[in-house]
Amino acid sequence: MKVNIVPIGNSKGVRIPKAVLAQCHISKSVEMEIKGNVILLKSSNQCPRFGWAQAFARMAQNKDDKLLIDDRLDLDWKEW
Secondary structure (H helix, E strand, O other), X not given: OOOOEXXXXXEEEEOXXXXXHHHOOOOOOEEEEEEOOEEEEEEOXXXXXXXXXXXXXXXXXXXXXXXXXXXXOOOOOOOO
16 A cells, blocks of 8 residues: 655655545554564554453462462561
8 A cells, every 4th residue: 555755844754545544443652663664563452461460360370370489478577
């Protein structure tokens, strides 16, 4: 798809059609990478902790959620 480069203040940009944004699940921001002479835009809609609640629930079901460090540990202990 060919799109025109348009002025945006002191910068330049491209208009991305609404259908393309919807198809790529892009709403507010994107991750931009430069690979050689290619500009790559990726959706960044996913929350950094997406899926953690489900993972923790699975860990609890599997009884794999044991503490690694005893929470009764005295953090003020001088030899710590």
